[in-house]
Amino acid sequence: xxxxxxxxxxxxVQFENVGMRYGLGPEVLSDVSFRIAPRSxxxxxxxxxxxxxxxxxxxxxxxRPTRGLVSIFGEEVSGISAKALTGLRRRMGVVFQDFRLxxxxxxxxxxxxxxxVQGRTExxxxxxxxxxxxxxxxxxxxxxxxxxxxxxxxxxxxxxxxLIARPDLLLADEPTGNVDPGLGRRLLRLFLxxxxxxxxxxxATHDFGxxxxxxxxxxxxxxxxxxxxx
Amino acid sequence: xxxxxIPRARPEPxxxxxxxxxxxxxxxxxxxxxxxTAAGRSLAAVIAILTFLAGLCAGAAEMVAANAAQWQGDVAxxxxxxxxxxxxxxxxxxxxxxxxxxKAEPGIAETRVFSKAEAERLLEPWLGSGLDLSDLPVPRLIxxxxxxxxxxxxxxxxxxxxxxxxxxxxLDDHALWxxxxxxxxxxxxxxxxxLVILVLVATGLAVTFATRGAMASNREVVEVLHFVGADDDYxxxxxxxxxxxxxxxxxxxxxxxxxxxxxxxGLLARAARSGPAGQEVEALFGAFQIGLRGYASxxxxxxIASLVTGVVSRITVRRFLA
Numbered sequence: 054x055x056x057x058x059x060x061x062x063x064x065x066v067q068f069e070n071v072g073m074r075y076g077l078g079p080e081v082l083s084d085v086s087f088r089i090a091p092r093s094x095x096x097x098x099x100x101x102x103x104x105x106x107x108x109x110x111x112x113x114x115x116x117r118p119t120r121g122l123v124s125i126f127g128e129e130v131s132g133i134s135a136k137a138l139t140g141l142r143r144r145m146g147v148v149f150q151d152f153r154l155x156x157x158x159x160x161x162x163x164x165x166x167x168x169x170v171q172g173r174t175e176x177x178x179x180x181x182x183x184x185x186x187x188x189x190x191x192x193x194x195x196x197x198x199x200x201x202x203x204x205x206x207x208x209x210x211x212x213x214x215x216l217i218a219r220p221d222l223l224l225a226d227e228p229t230g231n232v233d234p235g236l237g238r239r240l241l242r243l244f245l246x247x248x249x250x251x252x253x254x255x256x257a258t259h260d261f262g263x264x265x266x267x268x269x270x271x272x273x274x275x276x277x278x279x280x281x282x283x
Numbered sequence: 284x285x286x287x288x289i290p291r292a293r294p295e296p297x298x299x300x301x302x303x304x305x306x307x308x309x310x311x312x313x314x315x316x317x318x319x320t321a322a323g324r325s326l327a328a329v330i331a332i333l334t335f336l337a338g339l340c341a342g343a344a345e346m347v348a349a350n351a352a353q354w355q356g357d358v359a360x361x362x363x364x365x366x367x368x369x370x371x372x373x374x375x376x377x378x379x380x381x382x383x384x385x386k387a388e389p390g391i392a393e394t395r396v397f398s399k400a401e402a403e404r405l406l407e408p409w410l411g412s413g414l415d416l417s418d419l420p421v422p423r424l425i426x427x428x429x430x431x432x433x434x435x436x437x438x439x440x441x442x443x444x445x446x447x448x449x450x451x452x453x454l455d456d457h458a459l460w461x462x463x464x465x466x467x468x469x470x471x472x473x474x475x476x477x478l479v480i481l482v483l484v485a486t487g488l489a490v491t492f493a494t495r496g497a498m499a500s501n502r503e504v505v506e507v508l509h510f511v512g513a514d515d516d517y518x519x520x521x522x523x524x525x526x527x528x529x530x531x532x533x534x535x536x537x538x539x540x541x542x543x544x545x546x547x548x549g550l551l552a553r554a555a556r557s558g559p560a561g562q563e564v565e566a567l568f569g570a571f572q573i574g575l576r577g578y579a580s581x582x583x584x585x586x587i588a589s590l591v592t593g594v595v596s597r598i599t600v601r602r603f604l605a
Contacts, residue, residue, distance in 0.1 A: 136514065142510065
């Protein structure tokens with residue numbers, strides 16, 4: 054599937070002069086332009102409050118830009134229909150900083166959620182989910198409800214949920230923030246392997262230990278503007 | 284860790300790799316919206332109470348309708364010929380003549396001529412006993428029982444009586460009285476239906492508020508479901524399923540209690556009417572039982588309450604998401 058002309062491929066995400074403000078406040082992002090190529094791997098970094106989470110929300114389509122153009126998987130998203138929006142979201146996996154696991158569902162049910170909401174029967178994905186849970190080291194914890202999981206276990210459950218549907222784009226907000234450095238490196242390897250299999254990965258972090266471990270593009274946000282370090 | 288370690292999203296069956304054994308008793312398909320919450324239980328209780336009240340209204344209306352219909356049927360089976368005494372006429376002869384005409388009429392099963400003493404006794408409740416009524420022109424009555432099987436032509440009977448005994452005999456088929464009874468029963472049934480509708484509307488409103496509350500407190504769940512790729516329809520269905528479940532539980536409890544109440548009241552009424560006074564009460568007001576149709580309407584109200592709950596919650600969720 055790899056194109057002979059990678060530069061000609063349609064970007065997974067494309068921002069053109071995007072500006073974003075909340076209400077009448079100052080612009081959180083101004084004139085942000087970048088592209089995320091298919092199968093690319095990049096870090097999104099910058100000091101706290103620089104707009105990393107806002108940028109991720111724009112990509113996730115849970116916020117709309119005040120100005121500029123946002124295209125996801127080649128589709129310009131202003132005025133997108135609810136159905137198309139769902140279609141785009143199904144191609145993305147997201148790991149939230151605060152995990153956002155559903156506390157009344159078991160680890161297994163949480164991880165299976167993206168497949169379940171596609172209307173698939175439980176029998177059709179059971180093996181997949183169990184295999185992934187074992188692979189991220191949660192094989193013994195699949196019955197547990199999230200409040201009983203440790204920070205690291207929640208993180209892995211959240212990552213497993215983001216990966217289960219094999220997304221084309223993975224967004225992770227501080228995915229190594231709550232884990233010890235050893236587990237952090239393991240999770241990073243996991244993202245790299247996923248990337249090798251064809252998923253574009255964006256990791257928002259300000260953990261230089263993680264960023265220095267991988268030679269990847271860095272998107273640096275500062276005072277609402279984006280600088281790209283190749 | 285090698286790339287091979289990453290599980291394939293869709294394992295090819297041809298590979299024949301044994302799928303990992305899945306632990307038994309793994310909870311797999313819990314409801315997406317938390318169900319057993321304090322708010323949920325309160326809503327089920329509200330629906331149960333409203334269904335119970337609606338069930339009582341419907342049962343009472345059904346009971347009135349059934350008793351009124353039975354009573355009307357009984358009364359309509361009887362008509363009365365009234366013979367007014369007038370000076371210079373032999374009342375007994377008039378009476379015999381009218382009875383003869385009635386007997387000759389097809390569709391009359393039975394004629395019973397009230398004797399003078401019987402006619403006077405009918406006035407006792409109003410005039411007291413021990414009076415000499417011989418000077419008063421007390422009208423005399425002939426009670427006719429209609430044959431249920433054969434149609435009877437009361438118009439023709441009335442015409443023939445008028446022809447034979449003009450100004451003396453008149454036929455009373457209780458039409459006016461029946462009409463009043465029917466109007467009263469109809470009004471009662473109408474009030475019952477109105478109350479049932481009001482209660483169902485109240486159920487719908489209670490569910491609207493409860494759904495809005497549930498959506499607000501489950502905002503996190505809704506958001507996560509959106510992010511993992513659920514569309515509005517899927518989320519609305521999840522909420523609808525939850526509320527339909529609550530409605531079904533509330534409706535079943537309410538309808539069950541209403542049926543139980545009617546059974547217990549029926550038994551009590553049966554025990555109470557063993558005496559002569561009880562029989563009189565029953566003759567006047569009819570039996571205290573709502574019959575199969577009554578029970579069915581109570582069950583139907585329970586079902587409708589659950590359906591209303593499901594539909595209203597779905598509409599509310601769709602509006603909330605839009």
